[in-house]
Amino acid sequence: MTRHSTLPRRNLMSDKLTLHELTGSPNNVKVRIALGYKGLKYDRKPVEFDDYPGDRSSVVELSRQPRLPLLQDDQTVIFGSDAILRYLEANFPDTPPIFSDDHQTFGEIEQWELFVRTQIGEPIGMLFGQAFAPEPDAQVIAKANELLNDRTGALEDKLNTGEFLVGEHLTAADIACAAPLYLADLTDENAESHPIAGFFRTHLNLGDGREKTRAWVRRVMAYDPVRGRR
Numbered sequence: 165m166t167r168h169s170t171l172p173r174r175n176l177m178s179d180k181l182t183l184h185e186l187t188g189s190p191n192n193v194k195v196r197i198a199l200g201y202k203g204l205k206y207d208r209k210p211v212e213f214d215d216y217p218g219d220r221s222s223v224v225e226l227s228r229q230p231r232l233p234l235l236q237d238d239q240t241v242i243f244g245s246d247a248i249l250r251y252l253e254a255n256f257p258d259t260p261p262i263f264s265d266d267h268q269t270f271g272e273i274e275q276w277e278l279f280v281r282t283q284i285g286e287p288i289g290m291l292f293g294q295a296f297a298p299e300p301d302a303q304v305i306a307k308a309n310e311l312l313n314d315r316t317g318a319l320e321d322k323l324n325t326g327e328f329l330v331g332e333h334l335t336a337a338d339i340a341c342a343a344p345l346y347l348a349d350l351t352d353e354n355a356e357s358h359p360i361a362g363f364f365r366t367h368l369n370l371g372d373g374r375e376k377t378r379a380w381v382r383r384v385m386a387y388d389p390v391r392g393r394r
Contacts, residue, residue, distance in 0.1 A: 200387035202259035276337035313371035
């Protein structure tokens with residue numbers, strides 16, 4: 165279906181976006197992938213915290229809430245990775261689409277977004293909990309790996325039928341699902357970037373039988389100039 169828009173055209177080279185990010189966090193990776201795929205120019209403003217959750221007053225000052233990523237587009241501030249992806253899609257119509265103007269296809273993309281929140285988010289969250297724990301629990305780590313391997317079976321099955329989760333090109337479905345899974349396929353360079361990344365490098369992997377999933381994660385991650393280098 166042909167995409168039509170009556171929105172003013174944006175100058176992709178002169179319009180300046182600013183991404184306030186927690187660099188290694190999957191939701192922040194997700195936004196960088198989308199910006200990279202769309203070819204949008206932006207400034208990165210990494211935010212670092214001495215501990216967790218840390219002093220987030222600067223984030224609250226910008227957006228009246230404490231979480232990253234935040235995207236600034238002139239005087240407009242958008243928070244939350246899902247909202248940011250939809251903002252980019254709506255406001256930069258001359259960039260490659262990551263959603264669809266077909267109702268059914270849009271719904272399929274949203275189903276994969278739900279899948280990653282409800283299925284992939286749990287084992288990834290278990291590992292984050294262990295990374296911050298005074299003493300990591302080997303049984304919890306093993307269970308997280310077991311869950312991740314089991315639940316990524318749906319991705320492996322889908323990727324056996326094509327290169328992308330929905331349709332014939334990359335969409336928000338791929339971006340949303342691949343972003344957290346990069347933590348199970350970290351390079352040595354990424355692992356050295358932060359102690360939490362090092363913990364994931366040591367304690368999480370996709371497991372056996374996930375060759376297509378691993379290759380797909382790397383293809384999607386290639387659009388992230390920060391964590392996608394291999």
